[in-house]
Amino acid sequence: MRNHVSRVTSAIRGFGLGMLAMYLFDPDVGRRRRAFVVDQFESARNRLTHFADTAYRDAVNRSYGIAARLRPGTGRLQPVTAHQVEERVRARIGRVVRNSHALRVQARDDGTVVLSGPVLANEVNRLMSAVWSVRGVTGIEDQLQVHEQPGNVSALQGALAHEGRRGAGMAESWPPSIRLLAGVAGGALALAGLSRNRPLGMLQALLGGALVTRALANRKLGEVTGMSGPRNVHIDKEMFIAAPPERVFDFWQHQEDFPQFMRNVEEVRPTGEDCWHWKVAGPFGPVEWDARITEREQNRRLAWHTVQGAPVESEGRVDFEPAGEGTRLRVSMDYAPAAGAIGHAAARLLRRDAKTEIDEDLMRVKSFLETGVAARDASARRAAEDAQRLH
Structure with a gap:
């Protein structure tokens, strides 16, 4: 049994290393991916430094609070204004x-x-x-x-x-000091488990990994995996477009044109009054769903919601605010990744998450509305070039 577990563990490690090498050293986009990973590590280091400082101050303040409570004369009977x-x-x-x-x-x-x-x-x-x-x-x-x-x-x-x-x-949510303590304890437990090639060691590593995940995400494990509780990822985006609100709003109403500007959107077609069918390229094949416009305020706001049973649940709104000679565009969106926060993190690593795609797509929309030149790397353009190569 011990030898079998050891072989399984070695196979998993080898498979993971192979996938990582394929991802980082792809001849076409490997350089960009390596640069992105370096940026993510740098960002993570900065966030970790900030979090450690916050956790330290939180622990000190809590210590002072506990000491004050234990001090004579500071019991619960002390009057409160x-x-x-x-x-x-x-x-x-x-x-x-x-x-x-x-x-x-x-x-x-x-x-x-x-x-x-x-x-x-x-x-x-x-x-x-x-x-x-x-x-x-x-x-x-x-x-x-x-x-x-x-x-x-x-x-x-x-x-x-x-x-x-x-x-x-x-x-x-957990306070910073508790998150830090849980993360350190979980990491130590996971490392100790990985060093033992026994079923008990694997269980120990899983428990440690779960504790680290809970501390990092600061949410219940069921919510992180998307199995229970709130699964949504919230996105806010604001951008100035040098075009009048009427033109920007009119562009946003014609969703059938979105594939020309959104890199992973393959098709958007109307299916009824204020109803649209979306087909978007996913990591394992196209994903399709239906969405409905739920609020329309001319030249000021559009809101939408996916229909019940859609494989990708989302809702949000786009606000169009006059700003000088242009438009202040505000996008607010909530969506539920297929695998909760873990699925969102994996998609973010592959630059396939909704936030990254929205950032890129909005830049294409901004460029088109300001210059009149369509994006070259959008889905529709890429499909047309592939068709020309085939002929």
């Missing part, structure tokens, strides 16, 4: 409600907290639990305006209207 209660409640609800800025908090001298303002229905229970957990709160007066959908409530714009979307798992 209404202002302190208000500030504590505001800090706490910011972790569990995405649009916490829309809520108004007022604390009375007797410890009663008055909550008012618009909130989504699926956030009410988390909100109430968070407020009750604040020391000094003796009661809650509910004056909230509960909405099932964001609708036309400006304060709720950008909030996703149902469970399982971004923001639902905010209360499950």
Whole structure:
């Protein structure tokens, strides 16, 4: 059994090294991929340095807090002012409600907290639990305006209207010091397991890897793998285009032209009123889905949502704002990768994730609207060149 496990482990390592070599030393795009990997490592190093500094300060502050609590005379019976209660409640609800800025908090001298303002229905229970957990709160007066959908409530714009979307798992995040401790412990456990060619060692390595993944992603493992909870990746993009909003908006309405500017979009065709069928090149073959325009405000906003059962779930909006002689374009989008955060990370490494593609595609759109020259590396142009070569 031990020899079999050793052979399986060696085969996995060899396969992984072979795939890595093929990816990095591809004769056509290997140089660009190696440069991209170097950039990613540099970015990761900077983020890790910043995170270590944040974790250190968090650990120090928590140590001071624990010491203060253990000091005589600082027990739970110490009086708390209404202002302190208000500030504590505001800090706490910011972790569990995405649009916490829309809520108004007022604390009375007797410890009663008055909550008012618009909130989504699926956030009410988390909100109430968070407020009750604040020391000094003796009661809650509910004056909230509960909405099932964001609708036309400006304060709720950008909030996703149902469970399982971004923001639902905010209360499950770990503080920086705990993440650092869990990451170090998980890494040590994984390395110890990999050094043992036994089934117990493999289990140990898996547990360590899971702990490291949980610490890095700061989300539940089910959410990271896309098996449960909020699976969405949120993207915000803003760009200035030297063209009037009317022209930019008109271009965005004609989605059948998108393959000329979007490198991996093979086809977009209308299937009904405000309904479109998309066909996009994927790492393992084309992926197709249907989407519907859900909001259309002439020269100001377009919003969409994929239909139920689509293999790629997404929703978002594009805002067109006049800016001098041009247009300030704002894209806000949420999409669910097939394998959760892990699938998004893998796609990002291959530069096939939605954020990278949107960045590149928007630059092509900007160039076309400003110069009138279509992109040369878009899907439609590439397909036409392939067809010419075949003939």
